[in-house]
Amino acid sequence: MPAPSKNPSPPGLAAVLIAQVRPACTLLLALALITGVLYPLGMTVAIQTLFPRQAGGSPLRDAEGVVRGSALIGQPFNAPQWFHGRPSSTGNAPYDPTASGGSNLGPTNPALARAVRERADALTQGNPGHAGSIPIDLVTASGSGLDPHISPPAALLQVPRVAAAHGVDESAVRQLVAQHVEPAVLGIFGRPRVNVLQLNLALESIPRNTEVSQRK
Amino acid sequence: MLLQAWLEVVCILIATLLAACAVAPWLAAIFRIDTADSVPGRCESWLERLERPVLRLAGVWPVCEMTAGAYAAAIFVFHAAGIILLVAIQRLQPLLPWNPDQLPAVPWLIAINTAASFATNTNWQSYGGETTLSPLTQTLGLTVQNFLSAASGLCVLAVLTRGLVRRDSRTVGNFWQDLVRSTLGLLLPLAVLLGLVLASQGVVQSFGTAIEVPLLDQSLPTAAATPTKQRIVIGPVASQVAIKQLGTNGGGYFNANSAHPFENPTPLTNLLEIVAMLTLPIASCLAFGRWVGDRRQGRALLAAMAMLFLPFLLIIVRCETQPSPLLAAVTPAIDQTASGAHEGGSMEGKEVRFGPAASALFAVGTTATSCGAVNAMHDSFSPLGGMVAMWMIQLGEVVFGGVGTGLAGLIAYTLVAVFIAGLMVGRSPEYLGKKIEAREMKMGMVVLLVPLIATLIGTAAACVLPSEASAALNPGPHGFSELLYAFSSAANNNGSAFGGLTATSGFWTLSLAAAMLASRLLTMLPLVAIGGSLAAKRTVAESPGTLPTHTPLFVLLVAGTVILVGALSFVPALALGPLAEALQPLPTAAGGGKP
Numbered sequence: 132m133p134a135p136s137k138n139p140s141p142p143g144l145a146a147v148l149i150a151q152v153r154p155a156c157t158l159l160l161a162l163a164l165i166t167g168v169l170y171p172l173g174m175t176v177a178i179q180t181l182f183p184r185q186a187g188g189s190p191l192r193d194a195e196g197v198v199r200g201s202a203l204i205g206q207p208f209n210a211p212q213w214f215h216g217r218p219s220s221t222g223n224a225p226y227d228p229t230a231s232g233g234s235n236l237g238p239t240n241p242a243l244a245r246a247v248r249e250r251a252d253a254l255t256q257g258n259p260g261h262a263g264s265i266p267i268d269l270v271t272a273s274g275s276g277l278d279p280h281i282s283p284p285a286a287l288l289q290v291p292r293v294a295a296a297h298g299v300d301e302s303a304v305r306q307l308v309a310q311h312v313e314p315a316v317l318g319i320f321g322r323p324r325v326n327v328l329q330l331n332l333a334l335e336s337i338p339r340n341t342e343v344s345q346r347k
Numbered sequence: 348m349l350l351q352a353w354l355e356v357v358c359i360l361i362a363t364l365l366a367a368c369a370v371a372p373w374l375a376a377i378f379r380i381d382t383a384d385s386v387p388g389r390c391e392s393w394l395e396r397l398e399r400p401v402l403r404l405a406g407v408w409p410v411c412e413m414t415a416g417a418y419a420a421a422i423f424v425f426h427a428a429g430i431i432l433l434v435a436i437q438r439l440q441p442l443l444p445w446n447p448d449q450l451p452a453v454p455w456l457i458a459i460n461t462a463a464s465f466a467t468n469t470n471w472q473s474y475g476g477e478t479t480l481s482p483l484t485q486t487l488g489l490t491v492q493n494f495l496s497a498a499s500g501l502c503v504l505a506v507l508t509r510g511l512v513r514r515d516s517r518t519v520g521n522f523w524q525d526l527v528r529s530t531l532g533l534l535l536p537l538a539v540l541l542g543l544v545l546a547s548q549g550v551v552q553s554f555g556t557a558i559e560v561p562l563l564d565q566s567l568p569t570a571a572a573t574p575t576k577q578r579i580v581i582g583p584v585a586s587q588v589a590i591k592q593l594g595t596n597g598g599g600y601f602n603a604n605s606a607h608p609f610e611n612p613t614p615l616t617n618l619l620e621i622v623a624m625l626t627l628p629i630a631s632c633l634a635f636g637r638w639v640g641d642r643r644q645g646r647a648l649l650a651a652m653a654m655l656f657l658p659f660l661l662i663i664v665r666c667e668t669q670p671s672p673l674l675a676a677v678t679p680a681i682d683q684t685a686s687g688a689h690e691g692g693s694m695e696g697k698e699v700r701f702g703p704a705a706s707a708l709f710a711v712g713t714t715a716t717s718c719g720a721v722n723a724m725h726d727s728f729s730p731l732g733g734m735v736a737m738w739m740i741q742l743g744e745v746v747f748g749g750v751g752t753g754l755a756g757l758i759a760y761t762l763v764a765v766f767i768a769g770l771m772v773g774r775s776p777e778y779l780g781k782k783i784e785a786r787e788m789k790m791g792m793v794v795l796l797v798p799l800i801a802t803l804i805g806t807a808a809a810c811v812l813p814s815e816a817s818a819a820l821n822p823g824p825h826g827f828s829e830l831l832y833a834f835s836s837a838a839n840n841n842g843s844a845f846g847g848l849t850a851t852s853g854f855w856t857l858s859l860a861a862a863m864l865a866s867r868l869l870t871m872l873p874l875v876a877i878g879g880s881l882a883a884k885r886t887v888a889e890s891p892g893t894l895p896t897h898t899p900l901f902v903l904l905v906a907g908t909v910i911l912v913g914a915l916s917f918v919p920a921l922a923l924g925p926l927a928e929a930l931q932p933l934p935t936a937a938g939g940g941k942p
Contacts, residue, residue, distance in 0.1 A: 144420075147416060147417055147420045148420050148423070148424055150417070150420070151417070151420050151421040151423075151424040151425070152424055152428075153405070153406055154405040154406060154407045154421070154523050155421065155424040155425045155427075155428045156428055157404055157405035157406065158401065158402075158405045158425070158523055158526065158527065159425065159428050159429060159432060159495075161401050161404055161405065162401070162491065162494070162495060162526075162527070162530055163432070163487060163491045165530075165531070165535070166490060166491050166494040166495075166530065166535065166590075167486050167487040167488070167490055167491035168486070168487060170490070170535065170538070170539070170586060171486040171490060171583045171586040171587075173539075174539065174542050174543075174546075174552055174583070174585060174586040175552050175553065175554060175583060175586070177543065178542070178543065178546040178552040178585060179552070179553070181543070181546070181547070182546050182547050185546055185547065185548070185549045185550070185551070186546060186551060186552045186553055186585075187551065187553055187555070187558070187581065188551050188553070188558055188579055188581045188609065189549050189612075190558065190560075198558065198560050199560060199561075199563060200560050200562075200563065200577065200579075201558075201560075201579055202549075203549050203608035203609060203612050204577070204579055204608055204609070206562055206563055206564065206577060207562065207564065208563070208564045209564055209566060210564050210566040213563070213564050217699070222475075226577065227577075227578075228477070228577060228578060228579045228580050229477050229478060229557075229578055229580055230475060230477060230478060230602060231477065231601050231602045231603035231606075231607050232475075232602050232603050232724075232846065233603070233606070233695075233696040233723075233724035233726075233727060233846065234695065234696065234724075234727065235696070235724055235726040235727060235820055235821075235845070235846045235847035236695065236726070236727055236820075236821065236847070237726060237727065237820075237821035237825035237828075237847070237928070238671060238673060238693065238695075238727060238728065238729050238730055238733070238825070238928070239673055239730065239823070239825060239928055239931065239933060240673075240821050240822065240825065241822075243673065243674075243695060243727075244673050244674065244676070244677055247674055247677050247681065248677045248678070251677060251678075251679045251681060252679065254679075255679050263680075263682070264679070264680035264681060264682035265679060265680070265681055265682060266681075266682050267674070267681055267682060267683045267691055267692070267694045268694050268699050270674075270681060271674075271694040271695040271696075271697075272695060272696065273606070273696070273697065273698050273699070274603060274606030274696045274697055274698055274706075274721070274722065274723045274724045275601075275603035275606040275607045275608060275698065276603065277603070277607065277608055278608070278698050278699055278700075279608060280698075280699040280700055281699060282699055284682070315351065315614065316613075316614050316615055318351070319351060319354050319355050319358055320355055320358070320614040320615060320617075320618055320705075321355075321613065321614025321615075321617070321700050321701065321702070321705070322614075322699060322700060322701070322702040324699045324700055328563065331563055331564075332563065
């Protein structure tokens, strides 16, 4: 039961401080043991048991069971036969999960306008069939630099190029994109989006149709 | 689509309020506010069983009530011990187990900055999580401080409340008991619950540190040292993310914080993380009403906070969903307008799965509370959007604020408001039946002034030292904003950043550490002193002339005091940074000419 201390004369500052050293150190170590060892340990065991796939980074496996990436972490794509994700400003190379982060370019920094223009030029050249404007997410770097998603218009823009370079039917690719659109939760939370790595992995499953590409 | 964005914002706020209402009775039951001889609460025996073994080990069982002086000394010693332990863990990192990547000892400056940062609930991060700290340092060092710094904040609130509730009392509770109860009785169960839900959505939790996968596109330019493999860092993340959100800490496992898909993988986790950081500060207000035996008092303080929060929320969501004028001038044309399929708006530094509106809500929530976690890079926000984030911090972290410290800080503002009102009507000021006198006002002014003095002096110092001002990444007024944001964040224990700043020099690490420590200790200790001096007073009987402190008029008065102090102190500085940036003509290079 808590009870008021009965010491009438106030002790000196040093004595007051020293009196707290033992409880401070003991409690720090005891609570560190509970919240810094037992808690993360217990959580790891519980989560590995309940959600083993998520706990290990949501790996994507192909038909042979080989891990091809993570469903949550984007990969860099450059060749024309793949859908491209968003620009990335991670540390050493694009989409480097050992140094996540954004560009931190300010909203009026000319360097941002320059970078966006260069990306937009590259997209126009890489997708000659595209006439309209370019969705904003495809020319701006994400906050993590690992954003696995692009918006549906950003995926549709790339369909003709990907279909031609992959040698597959454009309508099949378009259909594939439509299948991979993740809608907002309950129509409210989040934005509709397409996971680029999953879409590209699915591309491999479309049978190649050389006649289509020749006709073009 | 804009309608959907607003709907999302409103739904998240409603979810937050429901969560806070659910947690408030729990929080209220954790502390014994009345004196020891009062009737014990319903949870008392359960809490005693929980705390007894730990307190007995520390030699403070049976629990003795402390004077305000002893309580303040305990807080001080506990912070000091926490900092020493955290520095030691970082320096000894290579010798300690569970360091699979064999990371070296953290450099002294970074170690000191990080220790000060996590012990003060700031969680400013001058290191990159993935490449600097081993999993052991993250859990045994950082996760522990995430719990304990939040718990200390609650203790201060408890002392202040005891001051208002008790009469003729020399004591204000026992720090060790309050600390153990808020850690084990409240924060730990909540963190376990949140961590499990987050993990179900994809937040990683693992003893391993990385998985390596070959890249699908092997045709990437080989001229640069572009790797053909991707090294995906994992670790004990869910356990840390849960408490960094709940405890308004904000220090993420990864460099990109809650923008990283492993910390915040889906719109649902985004919702939960926003709810989590706002819940305890809001629940504190409701619990305060229960403690003082008049729930209207708690609701009035919450209303004052909401009154300051909502206009800022409207501005930042509006700013971030607007097209960026800089990019509107770019050719080929960029589609920035909202449409059925994508929201448009400012997307630099933001994630597609959240979109600009939910990112803006996260930003204003994380700066209103002293959380400081980010799910988008504030540095790339529109000029006025970034200003909202900065100003929320500069208001002294009392609009929701940190766990415990936020409401305690607002009560200090309330005392000032009562004092001003007392001067206006010519009555001696009182709050909840306690006379507010010179000692409380002096201490209250320290609480108000220390953070803003540390912010402005620190920013001024950084500006006049040419070698230090160059730490900013962006040119022009935005560069100044980066400096101002850094000191605002440190001196108000927020921890978010305009991330372009390279704050690793001796000046930056040490001055920010000093700002964090000063504003933490020089607000907490005076608040404890106010609690002690109020507890010793008698209660004045209510008379017809007493100023009621639950009316809309009083809410307006409190909110007005906060905004007045915040505006008078910071509008000049904001005019040099974000306001100047918003009003300046756009750089001509944006037009499409060659760089």
